[in-house]
Amino acid sequence: MKLLLIRIFCIASLTLTGANASAQAWPTEPVKLVVPFDAGSTPDLVARLIGGGLAEKLRQPFVVENSSGAAGNIGTNAIARAQADGRTIGVSIAGPLGVNSLLFRKMPYDVDKDIALVTIAVSQPSVLVVGSTLTATTAKQLVTSMKGDSKLSFASIGAGSISHLAMAALVAQTGGDAVHIPYRGSGAAVTAILSGDVDMGLLPAAAVMPHVKAGKLRALAVASPNRSPSLPDIPTLSESGLPDIKGDAWIGFIAPAKTPDTVIKSLHDNIVQILEEPAVKDKLRMQYMDPVGNSPDEFRTLLQADLARWKAVVEKNQINKD
Structure with a gap:
């Protein structure tokens, strides 16, 4: 009997531990969702649409905060410098996460060291x-x-x-x-x-x-590798004899570096689920956006490819922001 009680206690303890771990996978306080561009911009629209879905799924407020300026660097830096506890996340685009490092002599953050990539939510041709x-x-x-x-x-x-x-x-x-x-x-x-x-x-x-x-x-x-599902009747530049010109306007979710893996995974998985919802797809289609929902590793690979692609263009045209 004593042995049975011990086993029941151990099982109960493990169950409680698992429940606590699951609860700790996301903060219980309101989450700030930083957008490095003005209200009404495309990143802002995506943040509000997905943020609304996250609030519903996780049953807590997601408050959008617009922090524009310096070609998106100010808001992206606010995300990078926030506490890595899941209470601050954000969206950003190709400029602040890659191209700007080719344009500005000094960046306020290092994407590799200061930012955790979650997923590219959408791409717009x-x-x-x-x-x-x-x-x-x-x-x-x-x-x-x-x-x-x-x-x-x-x-x-x-x-x-x-x-x-x-x-x-x-x-x-x-x-x-x-x-x-x-x-x-x-x-x-x-x-x-x-x-x-x-x-x-x-x-x-x-x-x-x-x-x-x-x-x-x-x-x-x-200017996308394949015809856009949102614009299937318009040919690609590649079909027109102009390969290697890619100009997709993607929008990705990010968090401060060292944000717990459980939070990143929860955020990623919930965003992917939201992107699969028919109502969300319809709203994105109205804005000529295609859902993506890739992995953090795929996100990083795309960033590296962007940098390699645009570096030669920036240098040849002597483009800079300083």
Whole structure:
């Protein structure tokens, strides 16, 4: 009888320990979800959509905090410097997590040492569009125009942005010529193309597709390895004879380095589950975003590939933020 009681006690203790470990896999206090860009930006929309799902699943508040500036470095640094207890997480993009290290002489954080990668939640294709100043209806025709005598111009959402680097790579690959004109955000860049002040741009789908559907812009190609599920009728640049030009605008979830593995796993698994929900997929599709939900290792591999790809473009065009 005594032996039986001891066994029951041991089983109960193990069960309680397991329950406590599970409870400790996520903090019990509200979680701050930092977005390094303004409210209403694409990263902000994704953070609020996924954050709402996390709040529902984990039964605790997820409070979005916008901390913009320095091309996303300020908010990303706030995530990197926060306590690694799961109470602060965030989203970020290719610039602050990779490309900015090629543009700024000094970065306030080291991605490898200060940030834990969780998952790339979504990817949005960049779309090559032209306005009324050009007659090209395909990427090949645009290449021919760029090889002509007159200089063309392209808009970007800022010097060193993916919209700048991908277009600079495209121009270099064609052997053509085009003047870069940076703007503060995709709205201003699109307005410049619509007004005829600028000829073309390689910009996020959400910014240009409403104007494409309205017949005010023409979409020639997407800068992604494969056709986007959100835009299946638009060919890739590779199909158009321009391989190796990739300009996906992805958004990933991150946390401070040394955040407990249990928290990272819980965060990753719940985000992946949320991305599988039909209602979430529909909302993302409305913004021309495709769900990803990859592993932290796959996230890191993509970051390394981005750095290798853009380093040559940055150096050739002597792009910097200082």
